[in-house]
Amino acid sequence: MRRDLARVLAELWRGHAGRLAGGAAVAVAAALLGLALLALAGLGVAGAGGQAALAGAGLVSGLAALALLRPLVPLRPLARYAERLLTHEATFRALADTRLWFFRRLAERLPAGLGLRRAGDLLGRLVADVEALDGLYLRALVPGAAALAAVLAIALLLGMLAPRLAAAVALPLALALLAPLALAPAAARAAAAAAASQGALRAAVVDPLTGLEDTLAANAEGRAAARLAEAGAALAAAQRRLAMRGALGGALGGLLVQAALLAALGWGLAAGPEGVAPALLALFLVVAAAETLGLMPRAGAALAAAAAAARRLFQAADQPPPVAEPAAPAPLPPRGHAIRIRDLRFAWAPDRPPVFEGLDLDVPEGARVAILGPSGSGKSTLAALLLKLAAPQGGRITLGGADLATLPAAAVRGRIACLTQDARLFDDTIAANLRLAAPEAEDAALWRALEAARVAELVRALPEGLETRCGEAGARLSGGQARRLALARALLSPAPVLILDEPAAGLDTETECEFLATLDAATAGRSVILIVHRLIGVERPTRILRLIGGRAIPATG
Numbered sequence: 034m035r036r037d038l039a040r041v042l043a044e045l046w047r048g049h050a051g052r053l054a055g056g057a058a059v060a061v062a063a064a065l066l067g068l069a070l071l072a073l074a075g076l077g078v079a080g081a082g083g084q085a086a087l088a089g090a091g092l093v094s095g096l097a098a099l100a101l102l103r104p105l106v107p108l109r110p111l112a113r114y115a116e117r118l119l120t121h122e123a124t125f126r127a128l129a130d131t132r133l134w135f136f137r138r139l140a141e142r143l144p145a146g147l148g149l150r151r152a153g154d155l156l157g158r159l160v161a162d163v164e165a166l167d168g169l170y171l172r173a174l175v176p177g178a179a180a181l182a183a184v185l186a187i188a189l190l191l192g193m194l195a196p197r198l199a200a201a202v203a204l205p206l207a208l209a210l211l212a213p214l215a216l217a218p219a220a221a222r223a224a225a226a227a228a229a230s231q232g233a234l235r236a237a238v239v240d241p242l243t244g245l246e247d248t249l250a251a252n253a254e255g256r257a258a259a260r261l262a263e264a265g266a267a268l269a270a271a272q273r274r275l276a277m278r279g280a281l282g283g284a285l286g287g288l289l290v291q292a293a294l295l296a297a298l299g300w301g302l303a304a305g306p307e308g309v310a311p312a313l314l315a316l317f318l319v320v321a322a323a324e325t326l327g328l329m330p331r332a333g334a335a336l337a338a339a340a341a342a343a344r345r346l347f348q349a350a351d352q353p354p355p356v357a358e359p360a361a362p363a364p365l366p367p368r369g370h371a372i373r374i375r376d377l378r379f380a381w382a383p384d385r386p387p388v389f390e391g392l393d394l395d396v397p398e399g400a401r402v403a404i405l406g407p408s409g410s411g412k413s414t415l416a417a418l419l420l421k422l423a424a425p426q427g428g429r430i431t432l433g434g435a436d437l438a439t440l441p442a443a444a445v446r447g448r449i450a451c452l453t454q455d456a457r458l459f460d461d462t463i464a465a466n467l468r469l470a471a472p473e474a475e476d477a478a479l480w481r482a483l484e485a486a487r488v489a490e491l492v493r494a495l496p497e498g499l500e501t502r503c504g505e506a507g508a509r510l511s512g513g514q515a516r517r518l519a520l521a522r523a524l525l526s527p528a529p530v531l532i533l534d535e536p537a538a539g540l541d542t543e544t545e546c547e548f549l550a551t552l553d554a555a556t557a558g559r560s561v562i563l564i565v566h567r568l569i570g571v572e573r574p575t576r577i578l579r580l581i582g583g584r585a586i587p588a589t590g
């Protein structure tokens with residue numbers, strides 16, 4: 034638990050150390066100000082009967098205390114205001130950076146499957162787990178620092194008056210400060226179960242809703258609801274356990290503060306008339322500290338929850354990326370995009386059968402190579418390897434003469450564009466979806482790509498044209514329309530190598546025929562790897578290869 038939390042502070046929030054420390058310092062100042070206010074009030078009340086005892090300890094009393102109290106009164110709310118502002122600002126900035134860090138780590142690790150691909154669970158990690166980290170600072174470190182300062186100040190102040198009174202009061206207060214922290218590790222298991230249940234709950238919601246049509250068509254909503262209820266019950270049970278731990282910490286903390294009050298009272302009674310003033314002061318101080326210490330039980334639960342969240346984040350973020358970036362990346366050759374594959378060996382996992390066993394393949398510059406093969410023969414896997422979404426276990430792939438393994442993935446993807454088999458449209462405008470491939474492209478270039486993909490006419494007929502929103506995963510378009518827009522996006526990319534994985538999937542025969550017949554114009558000057566189940570006779574490939582048994586065999590179509 035401690036290691037994960039230390040890592041959050043040292044690794045993720047290092048850049049915010051100044052702001053975080055500043056916020057905590059203001060919180061400490063606000064707590065001490067609160068203490069000073071009640072101490073002065075206590076001294077004022079005690080002054081009448083205990084001038085001598087207070088003066089002996091060098092403390093002001095009576096009217097002098099009340100006079101000092103007045104200017105401090107408006108300072109206290111100001112300090113609390115500044116504390117809220119600074120600590121929350123520091124937290125929001127730290128969390129925003131943490132979200133970005135996690136998103137980047139996921140983006141590097143997801144392509145070949147993280148074993149955590151349930152969208153709901155990942156969403157939970159990105160949103161809820163990152164959010165739970167705020168408890169580490171806002172609900173544990175900040176109140177912890179303020180409470181520690183308050184307890185130390187009480188011990189010092191009372192120590193000047195009566196050391197035994199100081200010990201009798203400060204000891205239970207110190208225990209009230211430490212008890213929730215000591216209980217935190219025990220709460221960690223409940224917190225981990227709550228965080229995992231939250232992930233399962235999100236997955237149980239997002240999965241059936243993402244495929245709502247299939248869920249409804251199969252009359253499966255009842256089963257989905259039952260799974261949701263199950264996940265909800267598990268979450269409620271875990272949260273109940275966590276709340277019980279928090280309540281236990283709260284009760285214990287309350288008990289210890291009461292013990293400090295009783296100790297002050299008892300000492301005052303035992304000390305006789307001389308003890309009244311110090312005991313009154315001690316009572317006021319304990320009441321002041323109770324406000325700060327009252328936040329500590331939440332601190333224990335917040336620490337446990339933050340530790341559980343941090344563990345889930347690191348668990349996902351620490352997975353090795355499927356393709357490691359080269360330690361010393363080679364520069365991409367200024368020109369040339371011929372692809373050469375030699376003796377390629379690849380399996381998705383050690384326990385999975387190999388997809389390629391000694392694959393040799395050449396895609397010279399400007400060539401159009403058609404790759405055929407039965408379902409599962411590795412056509413899409415080849416595209417993944419060329420895009421560096423997966424790394425071969427043996428053999429070599431070169432691009433323009435440079436070994437792909439030595440090139441940064443971003444450089445490779447700048448030279449090889451791909452229309453994947455399940456290309457996705459995002460919930461944005463048509464223009465924005467197209468510009469994903471070429472952010473600087475002018476509208477005229479978008480229209481050219483739309484023409485080439487045989488979808489320009491359709492977009493022109495839409496009332497909002499290029500500004501029409503596509504809906505999540507292109508939900509506002511038909512399957513064929515979405516496919517053609519994805520195709521236009523691939524064609525818009527300036528990359529000199531184009532991989533088109535089943536480009537005509539979902540198109541009617543006429544449109545398929547039209548598009549494939551115009552491949553020459555649409556892909557002029559580029560190399561094209563055309564992945565298809567079958568050729569329809571209009572593609573005019575320069576070479577046809579069939580993937581069989583992990584190798585590429587020349588074929589005739």
Ligand SMILES: Nc1ncnc2c1ncn2[C@@H]1O[C@H](COP(=O)(O)OP(=O)(O)OP(=O)(O)O)[C@@H](O)[C@H]1O
Pocket residue numbers: 144145146381382385388406407408409410411412413414415454
């Ligand atoms: N991300 C992945 N993780 C694990 N195994 C995978 C992954 N992608 C593909 N596979 C496996 O690799 C093998 C080749 O799959 P691939 O998708 O490359 O075939 P394909 O020729 O494109 O098939 P299809 O024509 O049906 O699209 C299959 O056995 C498949 O189960």
